[in-house]
Amino acid sequence: MITDDKSRWSDLFSGKNTAITIALSLGVALYAINILVATTILPSVVQDIGGLDLYAWNTTLFVVASILGSVLSAALLNRYGARGAYLVASLFFIIGAMLCALAPSMPVMVVGRAVQGFGGGLIFALSYAMVNLVFEQKLWPRAMALISAMWGIATLVGPAVGGIFAELHAWRWAFGILLPIMVLYAAFTFCILPREKSQQQSVALPLMQLLLLAAAVLIVSAGSLATSGWVNVGGIILALLLVVWLVRREGHSSARLLPQAALRRGSALVPLYATVSLLVIGMTSEIFIPYFLQILHGQSPLISGYIAATMAAGWTLSEILSSGWRGAGIRRAIVSGPVLVLLGLLALAVLMPIPSDGGWQALGPIVAALTLVGFGIGFGWPHLLTRILQMAPEADKDIAGASITTVQLFATAFGAALAGMVTNLAGFISPGGVAGAASAAYWLFLVFALAPLLAIYSAWCSVVMNEPENEVDNVKPTPNSSEC
Template identity: 85%
Template structure:
């Protein structure tokens, strides 16, 4: 049940909580900065090494491997303890950043983003998984808000790093500068986190579900490259069939991606996961915002990066404002979020496609719309995540923590793939240029507004949250498998 115990921000940074809070939040900040750096410099990368038709794949592959990392995080934490898990995650991240910095072509860049995504997914999921292990339940909303608020810090650093290096035509250093920082972070977490006791016996990996998740995203991404609409529609249909298979498998498997009975009809978690996913899908339209701003509104890489980052800033501000709410305030935050997101995306559909030449009134309106999109996501975000932890069975708290990242990253990857499909069909690459960008911007934001429209219903349903049924005994679960 939802606790009414009051908490303060100072409680999160007192005593033994402070070191853990710093370690978790720093990891997410570095992951978020990397994403914003990459999105800011991608137009410059394409100009230098080509690969415009693979633009969306930078996000898709990054997030697909982040999903794999997020699922493996619980197992890594179980076997190696917090110290060892963070060290392994940091090493993958460093290797991926190095490959990106040295990439001579887009395919090599995609390999680097793939490796980096795996390390980032580990770090991201470990932070959420540690919340229920390291803090009292009354601090969970604050901890969730703190972790997600690191995206706000990233908005100050990521676009600046990416934009400055892009304008200096040395975009490779935007990845290179992350290397010494990640080395220092790995050393810090190795020193500050407990070693833990390695445990060799852990829950088996949900291999089939992982393959189905990855295949669904990659099929939609591959279909997005086709010029014929029927191939795109066929890819989406096949991906949906794979998702149905995954849901059926998840309902009976012993090795699971989600807590027990999470996807069963009538489960409290269905509406929570659905709302979370739809909010994230609506947000993924952001990956094309820097390109639209540079092509349609004449902005530099630095300025376009900062304008795009106002979405994350709005998300962070809304989380900070709502994280301490209780009772009716929580219900209102969860339901009003999708409404704000819907309004913001519809405003972008009207404003972004019209070339402005840098007119400040148009840009100010775009900034307001992007901020509103971020507000829509952030208002109910910490409470959605906290409820997932609260309603999960006690034995599945670890899976529940990792599942937050898994679902979020899957929605991001699926949304990025859909965004690539919509923009390519709308003329992003053919005819391309200003006309193609204008058409792509209009259809992207208009169609993606359907996600928060559906989220209004699922958010309303999520207010009827209760506990899921208890996990049956091990023997029964093995028979189900």
């Protein structure tokens, strides 16, 4: 079916779209701000309550819980409608933030982050899942770009909130300030979102796949605590075996994480999901950037938070730039994005490990490299996500919307666990200090450059599997192809 592909940004803020657009965008903004706040203040948290060995676990468990929330979002939407689903999600987020604000030790902090992650994952997934429910298809790319662009807003707010409270030695208030904001957000969504429940038939939850997915991430995270390289390698092998089991289970189960036949050989969804995953894995190296900047380059929590956030700023800028492209422009954006990410990570592997006095002669190139990584990820991002929605079977549109978040969060969790393993093996904890941070930075960015290198091939495959006229005419692409 051919549809009118002409759309304007103003269409998202006209009539009944206005309130919905604000609600969905704010949800992702709050989720992103929370992540950047936590990333910025984590070095201060470690100084206060200890737990350097659990540094990466703050991100890993937060994201694993977010995955659980994202998968449950479709069932929650079916059962309670948008209004009830957002209310439940907000309550979990509020409880988690309270636990973090009151945490006396790092294990309690990690638990709080997990609860917060569950609520945040619900909000994050609901925001994406509702795009195809409330907007015309011609608005999907712009809606996806706008929602994802909230990470850009977060780059302004998150590091400021985290950095200011960290410098005031009041990091707990960085979580506490989120409480009244989330209460207001819950009230807003309850008032403006529709109360009607989804008319689609509810399906069984893919509990086995969720268990395998969480186990794979946690095994890599647990292995990262060991000092033996063999233990770490064994953890990765076991995790990969669990992922293979998950893929086989997904292909034969009626309760699925992904649209039907999404992982079948020859499916055009495979390279799309692979590209999204690899790009996100490449970006998860950012969780250690504030620590590296403070230890190696003498930056304050506030400045280090803002420098780390330039990666998200680059992502937002390129999304806005490319969201309205069509045809050949889309194909160029999807394929060239991973190349830019690769160049940025290789530059960071060279620049970040060299200690400096914090002058802009040293920091300027680092900022440019971080921005390049984010720019490469965002370049084809809205079109990758739109293609996933377009190619999903009509009966699986809800699953497709939630799957975007599930895949993105799984890649984030796996990447965070892998980052913890690489840095620990490279000397992050022992010897620690400047020498350990320098070694960890070098190996982290070098190893993670493999992700965009692989994404170049998967992105090319995702383009080959779609006829050029699909982007021009907005025709739904063929779900399966054997061209790549």
